[in-house]
Amino acid sequence: MSSEFHTLSKDGLWENNPALVQLLGLCPLLAVSGTITNALGLGIATLLVLVGSNITVSLVRNFVPNEIRIPVFVIVIATFVTLVELTMNAFTYGLYMALGIFIPLIVTNCAIIGRAEAYASKNNWYKAGFDGLMMGLGFAAVLVALGAMRELIGQGTLFDGAELLLGEWASSLRVQLIEFDYPLLIAILPPGAFIGLGFLIAGKNWLDARKREKLAKAPVEKAQRARVTHVS
């Protein structure tokens, strides 16, 4: 049981990360990762939609005939996106204005319908919810990492505009790490997003390759063990 949750977290956060491995939802990922605040805002919104839609899809999976499952998924996802959009409009108005069209566009994030189809429609609700949570966290983490890279290189700050998401107190979170006479525009403009994402994917692949190499070098030691006490 617990090992299943372990696999789900590992898949969502790393092995099958929606942004770095499945390469889904790139449109919002590339468009709003200009600052950490925007990235975090969209990451949280996507996470909420993913968890909500996964749980709902899983709960109704036994009533929905196979032929109409896709339209039902679309209705479910669109509903959650609208709910999140209205809530953000009401409670985080500044961020809502900053993210603009990308909140309704969460509906087109293929990671969400992908999880509904591939996982939630075949598993019970708490597993589906957990899968949504982990996939959402994985997506949000990549968004924030990319946002931090671009914000730092582009304008030399971190957490610029955090008060839009977290309220007035958060304006003190802003740190100016580097002073530029002239901002490095390429990081802030769309090409910077592509280049940044490229580096993140390359970094992940490099880490994975190194891990594989280590495993390949060490098998002899393992084989010497006579008895396996625990099969995982």
Add this chain to the structure above:
Amino acid sequence: MLKNMQKNGFILGAFAIAATSLVVATQYLTADRIEEQQRSELLRTLNALIPAAQHDNDLYADCTLIAAPEALGAPQQPIYRSRLDGQSNALAIRATATDGYSGNIHFLVAINVNGQVQGVRVLQHRETPGLGDKIELKKSDWVLSFDGERVRSENDSRWAVRRDNGMFDQFTGATITPRALVNAVRKAVWYGQENSQALFNAPANCYAENPEIAAIDVVEQTE
């Protein structure tokens, strides 16, 4: 076959109804709060341009919708009137610069009865971060350079960026944005001062169900 289709249609319909009711309920619950947010956002800007001591009317409510697409950049724009003891003393005009570097720049400009600019604030824009976004007061105080200026004639040549021999600074690496904003502010200010009496007398109709857009008599602008 037919029975199956009926069943599927029924299920799909049920989902649609459930989803719609959920959205309607949320919309109902958040509508007031959303309006409140928009209102307070606008009021903050209005109060920055027209200080509280200058008016005793409700700026937000004393608003008229004006159709002057040429001068204000959009089919209809709200104009807020400031009055003290029944005396009209300033106008806050919402206008749009349509020739920015990337999309429309929406702004608010306040002028007093003498046609002097009290202040300009950019409400919404999508100019390049780091270059064109210096039109925001948060990023640079460039926008304060409008304060106290007047428009002397319809095509007042001083109202341009320095590169075009005007009196406003452009930004390093971004001339299009300030040029667009300077031109749009000039047009809005000229429109406001030429029509100020009519604008002060126009009905407050911004929040009516079906506002009848005031078609005020535009003063003939002679060369």
